[in-house]
Amino acid sequence: MELIETANAETVKRMLTGDPVLIDVIPAHEAIPTLEPGMILHAGPPITWDRMCGPMRGAIQGIAVLEGWAGDLNDADAKAAAGDFAFHPNHHFDAVGPMTGMTTVSQPMLVVENRAFGNRAYCAINEGLGKVMRFGGNDTEVLDRLRWLRDDFGPSLGKAIRHLGGLPLKNIIARGLTMGDEMHQRNVACSGLTLRALAPALAETSDNTTELSKALAFIASNDQFFLNIAMAMGKSITDPARGIKGSSIVTAMSRNGTDFGVLVSGTSDQWFTAPVEMPDGLYFPGYSEADANPDMGDSAIVETIGLGGFAMGAAPAVAGFVGAGAASEAGHFTRRMGEITTDENPEWTIPAMDYLGVPTGIDIRHVVETGLAPTINTGIAHREPGIGQVGAGVVRAPMGCFRDALTAFAGTLGVA
Amino acid sequence: MSEKSNLLQGPLKVVNIGLDSFADELKSQGVEVQNVDWSPPASGDPRMAALLSKLGS
Numbered sequence: 001m002e003l004i005e006t007a008n009a010e011t012v013k014r015m016l017t018g019d020p021v022l023i024d025v026i027p028a029h030e031a032i033p034t035l036e037p038g039m040i041l042h043a044g045p046p047i048t049w050d051r052m053c054g055p056m057r058g059a060i061q062g063i064a065v066l067e068g069w070a071g072d073l074n075d076a077d078a079k080a081a082a083g084d085f086a087f088h089p090n091h092h093f094d095a096v097g098p099m100t101g102m103t104t105v106s107q108p109m110l111v112v113e114n115r116a117f118g119n120r121a122y123c124a125i126n127e128g129l130g131k132v133m134r135f136g137g138n139d140t141e142v143l144d145r146l147r148w149l150r151d152d153f154g155p156s157l158g159k160a161i162r163h164l165g166g167l168p169l170k171n172i173i174a175r176g177l178t179m180g181d182e183m184h185q186r187n188v189a190c191s192g193l194t195l196r197a198l199a200p201a202l203a204e205t206s207d208n209t210t211e212l213s214k215a216l217a218f219i220a221s222n223d224q225f226f227l228n229i230a231m232a233m234g235k236s237i238t239d240p241a242r243g244i245k246g247s248s249i250v251t252a253m254s255r256n257g258t259d260f261g262v263l264v265s266g267t268s269d270q271w272f273t274a275p276v277e278m279p280d281g282l283y284f285p286g287y288s289e290a291d292a293n294p295d296m297g298d299s300a301i302v303e304t305i306g307l308g309g310f311a312m313g314a315a316p317a318v319a320g321f322v323g324a325g326a327a328s329e330a331g332h333f334t335r336r337m338g339e340i341t342t343d344e345n346p347e348w349t350i351p352a353m354d355y356l357g358v359p360t361g362i363d364i365r366h367v368v369e370t371g372l373a374p375t376i377n378t379g380i381a382h383r384e385p386g387i388g389q390v391g392a393g394v395v396r397a398p399m400g401c402f403r404d405a406l407t408a409f410a411g412t413l414g415v416a
Numbered sequence: 417m418s419e420k421s422n423l424l425q426g427p428l429k430v431v432n433i434g435l436d437s438f439a440d441e442l443k444s445q446g447v448e449v450q451n452v453d454w455s456p457p458a459s460g461d462p463r464m465a466a467l468l469s470k471l472g473s
Contacts, residue, residue, distance in 0.1 A: 001472040005472070248471070368458055368464050368468060369473050371455050406471075409471075410467050410471060415470045415471060
């Protein structure tokens with residue numbers, strides 16, 4: 001249908017012409033004025049406490065203690081079960097969060113402004129590896145790190161970014177793709193490039209050498225530091241592409257550990273959900289699939305803009321890390337995703353694939369027709385609360401939500 | 417003898433564009449088969465296939 005082709009062209013054009021710039025770090029209640037005490041934003045589509053998975057509950061217990069809404073983890077659990085907290089998806093508040101995706105009033109939020117359209121998107125700061133809240137960790141070590149991010153690192157990082165006048169992100173992604181990143185499970189290059197850009201500004205705006213050293217070491221020791229920046233960037237790029245009548249392009253994919261949800265431009269804010277699938281991956285020593293929680297996080301926003309599993313060909317090292325096969329097969333993933341997308345991104349190219357642009361603009365018609373589900377690179381959380389990451393892998397989006405989306409999308413055009 | 421008849425005189429080399437089981441059957445008989453990754457449109461779901469047809473995919 002010509003209407004669909006025209007609408008899809010406009011949707012993808014908006015995604016490709018986005019101009020994301022990291023401009024600040026500010027408390028969540030300033031970034032999102034409608035966010036109030038007692039509100040907890042989480043990854044994925046809407047979900048109630050009784051259906052939440054273990055890591056999600058563990059993170060909620062921890063964040064409630066951190067915010068002072070509960071005396072301890074047991075108290076937080078009881079209050080959550082009693083309905084004392086209001087749960088909402090990050091996506092409903094211009095935000096995203098990895099894995100459990102906790103966002104509450106005091107969290108320091110990375111601010112990415114899409115200067116082509118004037119909108120902003122937000123994501124909390126990546127906590128590092130090991131036991132962290134995004135994987136459901138909630139002990140003293142986890143909470144103390146979050147307090148440091150809130151009280152010291154976040155404000156310092158915001159000051160440095162403002163001093164810098166903002167950090168344009170499109171070029172960092174372009175360079176990262178040439179250096180082996182796919183921006184989901186491998187952010188080594190982009191994290192390094194970001195540190196190179198931010199270090200002078202952090203030094204110039206700091207009056208405490210000890211804190212400066214700690215801040216630089218924190219970024220330098222975290223290969224995934226850039227992931228949360230990439231996620232806020234993805235959200236800032238996809239939001240202007242929402243709500244275009246007749247467009248069958250996906251504008252968000254997200255998981256809460258129980259349900260996988262998809263948003264489509266032509267059906268605006270309506271979630272289409274299906275049970276999440278279990279990642280197929282590799283596990284850290286001492287863990288196995290029996291320990292794993294099903295797929296989780298807003299991080300699939302990077303696949304929505306052509307990165308992550310869609311850019312696997314740029315990151316052969318990731319194929320091995322996530323158990324996706326030989327490095328020589330990495331390009332196969334990217335080519336397959338090219339079958340369900342409408343365009344290639346001419347600014348984000350993969351040298352090892354003869355400068356193929358990353359596949360962009362997931363068309364739900366192509367997904368249903370080919371039976372090829374979007375491929376997502378992901379971390380794997382332990383299924384019990386409070387333990388953390390146990391591996392990394394590849395997961396496919398469940399087809400059910402795409403079939404439901406197609407039926408509803410057809411309905412918006414009077415097609416049955 | 418026509419070319420069609422000649423086709424079956426020598427060793428067969430087959431390209432299968434269809435169900436995997438077609439290729440598996442030939443392989444079990446020692447026939448060289450190149451199998452194309454194929455599935456029916458919309459995984460064979462007639463309702464989805466009809467919708468896709470109307471939506472121009």
